[in-house]
Amino acid sequence: MSIDDLNLPNGLLEKLKNFRNNLLNRTSDYQHLIGNKGYTSENQEIVSDAVIALLMGKNVLLKGPTGSGKTKLAEYLSFLFQQPLHSINCSVDLDAEALLGHKTITYENGHSEIEFIPGPVTKAAVNGHFLYIDEINVSKPETLPILNGILDYRRTVTNPFTGELLKASEGFNVIAAINEGYIGTVPLNEALKNRFVVIEVPYIQGDTLYEMLLNQSEQKDEELLKSFVQFSADLVQQTSTGQLSEDAASIRALLDAADLSAYMPPKRAIQRAVTDKLEDQRERTLIHNIADTLFL
Numbered sequence: 001m002s003i004d005d006l007n008l009p010n011g012l013l014e015k016l017k018n019f020r021n022n023l024l025n026r027t028s029d030y031q032h033l034i035g036n037k038g039y040t041s042e043n044q045e046i047v048s049d050a051v052i053a054l055l056m057g058k059n060v061l062l063k064g065p066t067g068s069g070k071t072k073l074a075e076y077l078s079f080l081f082q083q084p085l086h087s088i089n090c091s092v093d094l095d096a097e098a099l100l101g102h103k104t105i106t107y108e109n110g111h112s113e114i115e116f117i118p119g120p121v122t123k124a125a126v127n128g129h130f131l132y133i134d135e136i137n138v139s140k141p142e143t144l145p146i147l148n149g150i151l152d153y154r155r156t157v158t159n160p161f162t163g164e165l166l167k168a169s170e171g172f173n174v175i176a177a178i179n180e181g182y183i184g185t186v187p188l189n190e191a192l193k194n195r196f197v198v199i200e201v202p203y204i205q206g207d208t209l210y211e212m213l214l215n216q217s218e219q220k221d222e223e224l225l226k227s228f229v230q231f232s233a234d235l236v237q238q239t240s241t242g243q244l245s246e247d248a249a250s251i252r253a254l255l256d257a258a259d260l261s262a263y264m265p266p267k268r269a270i271q272r273a274v275t276d277k278l279e280d281q282r283e284r285t286l287i288h289n290i291a292d293t294l295f296l
């Protein structure tokens with residue numbers, strides 16, 4: 001899909017093209033952080049609405065279960081805008097230094113100096129790039145509010161280590177990802193959530209899933225890939241009635257199963273990539289039975 005296929009409303013396509021042209025004229029040390037294509041969805045609005053929000057300078061929160069393509073989508077947005085994507089992987093250990101940067105002592109010509117090594121927030125803000133905050137609800141609740149200022153209209157943050165007021169350059173934007181049911185997550189602080197436009201990213205299905213498998217999987221047998229698509233539909237159906245946990249239908253795990261099936265029988269591939277991750281015996285038996293109806 002190219003930017004002309006995004007069906008952007010009047011004026012916005014021009015804006016995106018201008019944005020890209022301005023960037024393309026700039027040389028950057030961060031070319032390697034520009035993402036690539038790869039995200040697909042039957043729902044065109046997922047990509048186009050995210051593009052619209054970013055073009056309007058709004059922060060985007062991608063919300064969906066594990067392996068639904070949130071990171072792929074963030075990389076695709078980086079590709080569409082030709083904007084380097086600086087990433088933060090949230091963890092309970094995440095602190096202000098990991099976000100903004102830290103001081104270190106360097107030695108040059110015999111004397112020592114204190115140097116500030118910028119973190120991802122500082123790099124993205126100074127250069128006017130995109131910032132990707134992955135698993136935003138895994139960090140400690142007190143860490144992220146430091147970013148509130150940079151996420152709202154002020155687009156500024158005071159660096160507690162240097163005392164400097166950091167003002168984001170034009171082009172700076174934030175994309176975050178959240179997986180709400182995930183163990184170890186905490187409900188996202190309301191004030192933080194409030195600063196984002198939310199885009200739901202569900203598991204892809206049907207023809208889109210088939211095309212994605214055809215492009216990305218090691219397994220090239222079209223009939224077998226169709227069975228994997230049906231397998232996924234059955235899993236999604238069972239998750240919707242609560243018989244299976246949502247993550248059992250992860251597209252990442254499905255892709256792993258399809259890949260493995262290039263070199264082992266599909267039912268064993270499913271066991272390794274999907275079934276054996278689950279702890280609940282009842283869920284495992286259910287998946288086993290579904291696989292039995294579809295694969296030899």
Ligand SMILES: Nc1ncnc2c1ncn2[C@@H]1O[C@H](COP(=O)(O)OP(=O)(O)OP(=O)(O)O)[C@@H](O)[C@H]1O
Pocket residue numbers: 038039040041064065066067068069070071072073177179204212216251252255
């Ligand atoms: N809609 C999609 N388009 C393209 N690839 C997809 C899509 N959904 C899933 N995938 C594939 O599934 C895998 C997982 O995708 P990704 O890492 O983006 O998921 P995620 O939502 O970020 O998961 P997590 O919450 O665990 O980080 C990747 O290999 C990706 O190629």
Ligand SMILES: [Mg+2]
Pocket residue numbers: 070071072134177
């Ligand atoms: Mg991810």
